[in-house]
Amino acid sequence: MGSIARSIAMAVLLCLVGASLTEDMQYECLENECELVLREDEMAGGIHAIRFTLSVEKGFVEFNLGRSRISTIPNPLFAANGNKIDVLDASEVDLQYVTPETFANASVLRILRLQQNRISVLPNYLLANATSLTRLNAGSNRIVDVGEFAFQGLQNLKELRLSRNKIRNLPRKLFAGLVKLTDLNIDRNRIVDLSGGLFENLAELNELYLSFNYIEKLSNTAFTGMPLLKKLALQNNRISTIEANAFKPLAKLKNLWLQSNNLKVLAPDMFSSLSLLTDLDLSQNSLTDLPKELFRYTISLEELKMKNNSIEQLDDDLFNNLQKLEELEMENNNLQSLNGTLFKNLRKLDTLLLESNSIATIEPGTFDQLKSLQVLDLNDNGITSIEGGLFRKNKNIEKLFLNNNNIGILKAGSLDGMTKLEEIYMDNNEIQSIDGNFLQPLQIKILSLDDCGIKMFPKSFFSTQQSLRTLSLKGNKLTHVDAETFGPLTRLKNLDLSKNRIRNISTSLANLSHLDLLDLSDNLIRELPDNAFSKLKRLTKLNINNNYLEAIPKAVTVLPKLSFLTLENNQIKSSATEGGLTSVQELYLSDNEITSVDIKQYTNLDELYLGNNRIESISNGSFSASTHLTTLDLSGNRLFGPLERSFSELWKLRSLDLDNNPLGIVTLETFSGLESLDDLSLKNTSLTKIDTNLFGVSPSLDKLDLSENKFPAFNLGALYHFKRLRELYINGNGASFEDLSGVETIEAIKAISLSAENWDVPSDLLRNKENLKELYMQGPRFNSLPADFMNRTRELKKLSISDNKNFKMLPSTFFEDVPYLVELTLSNNSLSVLKPGVFDPLVLLELLDISDNPLVTLDKELFAKTYSLKDLILRNTNLTVLPLGIFDSLDDLATLDLSENHLSALPTGFQNTVLVLGLDSNGLTSLKISPTLEGLSVDDNKLSSIEVDQSEDSFSILTQLSAARNRFTNFDSFVKFRALNFLDASFNNFSEIDTGLISSQLLALRELNVSDCNLRLIKSDGNRQQTTLTHLDISNNNLTSLEIGALSTLPSLQSFVFGGNLFDSFAISNLLATLPELRNIGLAGTQWKCEFLRSLEKPMQESFVNYSFKPQEEGNQKTCAKDFNGVCCV
Template sequence: MGPGLEKDKTTPKGGSKCSTLSIFFLSLNIFCLIVPVRGFALRYCRISDNTAICINNKLRQVPLDIPSTVNIFDLSVNKIVKIQASDFKNLTVLKQLDLNRNNISQIDTGAFSTLISLKKLNLNNNKLRRLGENVFDGLSRLVELRLKRNGIEEVAATSFKSMTSLTFLDISNNKLHSITKVHLILQHLPHLRELYIYDTNLPTFQSWQLTNSSLALRYLDVSLNPLKLFQITADVFPNLTWFNIGGSRGKQNMIWDVRNKTFLSRLSSLDISGLRMTPGDMKTLLETVNSSLTSLKMYAMKYKIHTLIKISCTIPTMSTLKLQSNGLKSIPSDMFASCVNVTKLDLAGNKLVNIDENAFTFMRSLRILNLNRNKLTSVPAAIQNRPTLDELDLSKNNISELRRHDFANQTLLRKLSLYNNIIPVLPQDVFRDLNRLQTLKLQTSQITKLNGAFKKYLPNLKRLHLNGNKLSGIKPGEFKGLRSLENLSLHDNEIKTLVKESFTGLTNLTEILLQSNLLTKEELKTGAFNALINLRRLDLSSNHIIYKDNSLLPHPPFSKLSHLEELNVPSQRRRARARLPQNFLEGLGNLLLFRIRTSQLVELHTGMFKHTPRLQTLDVSSNDLRYLDSKLFAPLQNLSALYMSRASLQSLDFLIDAKLTKLEFLQVRKNQYSVVRHEVIKALPALLYLDLQGNAFTCDCSNIWFIPWLKNDTQTQVYDAYNFLCNYPPVMRGKKLLDFDFNSFCTVDVDFICFVTTTCTILCSMVATFTYHFMRWQLVYAYYLFLAWLYDTKNKNMQAENQYDAFISYNVHDEPWVIGDLLPKLENEQGWKLCLHHRDFEPGKPIIDNITDAIYGSRKTICVISRRYLESEWCSREIQAASFRLFDEQKDVLILVFLEEIPGYLMSPYYRMRKLLKRQSYLSWPRAGEHSELFWEKLRQALKTGQDLDEDRFHLSMLERP
């Protein structure tokens, strides 16, 4: 049949099996047991870089088939209720365990005792109402524990006893209600550095309840608690540097009682966002940390922010002031008059419309200014002539115009963000003073014209974001002033015009993103990329670059990009049928990754990758690559990852001769093959991960080796193998592949076969002898009477005229002869109407139905026989169907054409073919020699025969017989 559709023969469940086939499958089974092919499958998880990933699989218990070598085990987003003592018994090298977002309400004593190497444990978002005695036994090396949102109400005295190495603990969003329970935890954690107990319903925080158990703490978060009193009467936090006490849940003011300023003498970062306190207590709080505070966060304050700013800026060490979400609409000239030492000011998320031009005059040390998410309509005059600024964020405002003096004298500015504004045109010299700028973000600002803004200035710019705008083209020399640029983002624009000089000057550019534009293949002809001699990554996906044939290009578009390592080429329009020119990748000798997903490709030329010998990752998913030649992959000896999902693959046999000895990752999801031959896996000795998800498998002896290989826990992981479904035979459709009992169907009891064979032989001999002796004349008469009746019936029920004169059955390797010799002779010269799979099969219809319709819808079936044909299981199915018709209708509807001489002993394994040769005429192309016209004449006469049996015999007598 079709080229390359070489699937193994299928046998319906419960169907008859001849002893020859049974012995063949038994031999195959024994052979597979001794071949060094290895694999394993996990029911619910996948393994990647020693990480077991079991996320969102609706698991109700910990899977027990995880390899003991994993370092990270992710079980988040499942429905596990209980952790049992045996769940992790073999995972002695596990370092990180994630049980976030389950329903865990119980942990058995000793459940973690075997996890002697564990360092991080995440139990967030579960239902652990109570932490029992010694619940964390064995976790002596644990350094990080997360218990957030569990509803914890009780903590046993010895719960944390064994975790002497713990440095990080988050037990927030629980119901502790008392600092005493915190003390039960801290008393066993001598090395704890970070403690997060926010939103745990603590009514008070008093140091005497801790009894010196928290001396090592550096980070403490007690925010979002209904604290009425915060009292420290002893030096329990001598090393505390970061403290968050903001966002009280209560409606009353908190009392601050820290009378000795030395108790928090090392505190450098303080968060009091949303804290309710009297102005007097707030002043006292800030005076307590007056000697060391460098960063103060005051989001959504309940008091007049102006007063708090004046108080906080009197702290001589203050350098960072964060004032987000305070509802500020304007900034007067004196608001920051006392903030002379502040270097970072965060005013994002307010409602700023007006900023006085002298608002930042006194902030002589200001380096970082964040005005993100406000309502500014223009760049404030207050930031002009501020030579100390290093970073400026004006994104997500309503700025509709940039003026040439907006960034005057900003000679030290390194990072400028202007994205999410409305700036259709850039003034030509708006960036003229930004000589040290390294990052400029202008994305999603509705820019239509660059107006030469980058032709002269920004000599040190390294990253430029222009994506998400409305640029329609890049004019010559538009970026020639950006001699230091390394990353250029132009994706999601409307670019449809590139010229040769579009990227002139960008000799240091290493990455350019041009996906989701309107580029065509004509733009690639311009040589626009030739100037990017140091480019490492180029993304052209989701454009309109379509090639209709694979002929050589006179000027390959990337021939000058010798340093390119990653190339993404376009996804095409849905109805396109594309091919890539065979020298499309010429010049890319250092390419490591090539992605051409969703490009409507119907073919890849065998010489496509001869220019990319270093390629490591290839992604050709979501194309229509039904038939691939193994020679295509010959140059890719360094390939380690291959993605071919949704590529309409009929078989994986092309991998057998591809010699991909370094391939470790193979993803071939949602294709059309149903059998995986063991030779495929043998050809991939380095394979570690195999993804066959979404394919429908044949559940019969064709996959006899595959099922035990999937279950054998050794080298290759087969993702989601326990959910593989059967599609054939019909009685197995919808059932699990791994549930198929191949031992019952595909093994042979030799003694039983001998017994049955002997018994049947004896019985048949006795019946034949008895019948011949007593009823031979009656049988002869009945036989001839039946033949007459059958002949008469068939002539009365003649079928309608056939759709085709002949159906051509051939193997993919013989396609050149069929297309180049057979088709022109029979169709063009002799006028016969032929049926070929690639031209006349109905798309979307099952293959076996197409084959049957083609054979019974044609007067004849021509089988083009070669050694490859005999090895093809799909070809075997075609000749089987044709022979059934031959024996059923008793008409000479089958013509055999041999392309090469095949000795009879080589055909002994092909029982049906040998049987046909004994009773069927055939033509031999090699014997035709120089008399090819005689060959074609004999073939024409064979096709000319009609329904009359005598006429058939007359013409067939002219053919060669073995």
């Protein structure tokens, strides 16, 4: 149907609906494309009262119900037009059920789209008479039950999509008769079992998608009846058993995806019938050994992926018959070595990925037969050397990855043979020696040597590298940039020198005339010579963040093409320069000491960031030379209102951030001229009122944040002009809202956030909010809401109702009008009972927070239908016991917080999927956790040990553990968690800790807190280098001295907190020499002498070391009679 006719048809229907809901409605369409918008809640006669007349002259009709809101498809649609409609689109119309009666006359229907609705059941014989149907999409519904004969009669069906539902069981004869089906999608359901013969009639099936289910076993008869199948997707299930002949019927299979399952053993002849297989993925399983016959018959394999397993050894003959293999992925296994004959027949292999194994040495000749190899990844192994002609026969390698190894020497000749090598990545190697000829005679384009501890390069290192385009040297120990060394890099475009110890670069970059990007952030630069960048005429991006500059260097003003300049977190006093910088479009000057806005030289500026400075006022004309500004950030300054006409020249400004300024008042003239403004943030600006016509000058405003102010009222006039407003935030309002009529007028809004103390929720707040996606209400005082309060907000995705002590009960139908919620917060109310079924409509819910409510008990069936839940927060709900099986339906649960309850024990089984578990303040005396847990917090319990529920072939992957305030007396419970990178064991009772034990067992540890533990001794016997530890807190113990020598094994330590012990002095020079990366020390807690603290000032300044202070607990704040730089002293 043409656009005019379509509009008329829609208008006629809507007119009839609006005119009389008691009379039968007539709808007529004369074209081949008909579109109809229905609102069932406005139809007095019901959904089946409409009469359809489709009078197309020839051909069939494509009927679209898009944007409708109906519970089912009207029966009369096909009753009178079943011989005319060949396509029906009823997707995203909120369908809740479908019946066979609807399609009884759908004789010519070819395509049926039912996706993204709320259908829960597909009944038997649903489409028995729709014998012409070729495509059916019922994906993204809530289907739990499918009748065994739901698809009977669909002998012409070719595509069937049931993805993203909640189907658990597939009846034995469900697909019987679908003889022409070619594509079947049943992925992302809850299927546990595939009954034998389920697919036996699918003789034409080419693609079968079963991924993201809960299948545990594949039997010998699971895939019979699909002789033409080419793609089989089984990834992300729970498959632990595959019978030997499971894939035998699939002789035509080309793609088999089995990654992310629980496979431990594979039968030698499992793939013996798959001679046409080209792509096999076995990644992320628990395989430890591969039979040497496993790939004997998969002679067509081109891609083989086996990463993220536990494979320790590969048989020499394993890949003998894979002569067509092009890509082999073996990352994250336990390979100890590679035999020289392993790759002998892989002459077509172009990509070999061996990252994250334990290959300490590789024998020369290992890669000799890989004549086509282009990409070799050896990252994160234990490789100590690449000498000896290792790559002598690999002339086609273009990319070489050697990050995170133990390579200490870069010796000339190590790269011989790789004549086409263009990219080298060697980050995180502790390089001690560099041969000046290491790169010769290669012409490298990308070289990365980040975090290698490099202090300097031989002057000839880059002498032949005129082709180098990108050089990254981030995180090394360079103190200067030598002009002679870097001089040959005349074609270099990108140079990263960040996180070094560079104090000045002089003119050492003079020859880099092609440089486009330069990163000097996180160094020790106080000033730059005026001519430092004089020859960098092509530089467009410059980063000098986190240094010690006191002014914008004159050196940057001579860069004619500079468009991006960031100087954040320095000590710059003014944004002004003597000239230049007319090309700069993005300027970042936040976190400095700037006192005024002076940007007249930046005539092409688009974005300006001046947050967290000391600006107190804005002079007239401050922006007169920068009228192209689209983004302005002035947050965190000292600006006082009303700033009238301060921004009047900025007619193109789209985003203005004035958060955290003491404005006090704004007027109509404050925003004069801002006709393009669509994002305005006035958070925490001490405002007490909004005048009726204040924002009339900005009718295009899209987002408005007025949080953390003190508005007594927010009436109709305040928001009347905002017809386009999409997001409104009025959080942390100091006073209660007296009038919210202004909010009620905004129809197009998508996000509303209101927060105050004891405010009344207007009954019609949401009456016209059909587009609302997010609603946050904090501090309201209702006992209950009208039954129809949310009946217009069907699209709502996020809902939060918190801090309402009058809110004591959730009606069982509370969420029926918001069935598409993804996040729900009901924290800090007075809910004492949650009825079974109250959350049942929320099948799509992923996050639920019901913390801080006096629940006491939870019904076993409370979460029975919240199948999609990933994050569940039950903190402080007075729970003493959890019903057995309460989490059984939550197969995707990843984060569970049960802190601040009274649980003495936990039910078994529920931890199998949980990745992060919170159990603080429960009074637990014992705990056994799953080996798959990644994060655990058990502060304030009575634990003296933590056990792991593990079998012999599994190990804990816990990476973060907080166990403060318990009863641990030694580290035995901690060192077993070998993967830990964060450990807080403070406020326990260790008389001593063994750093040798910690350094040998917790190799990945980055942060360790053992403060307040009564430590008297730190043992250092057997200490090993622990290069990962960056933060150590040993404060408030009973140590009588600081043993600086014991810290020499912590070369990467950046933050060290040791105040509050029994010593009152230490050798600062020795400490700084021992810990070269040190940036912060914490001294609070000791009664230091002020004179001693003064003696620390100069060496600390010279080494750029600052004081750090731990946040003090509420009620325990201490004041000092005297202090030096914030540290108490006498």
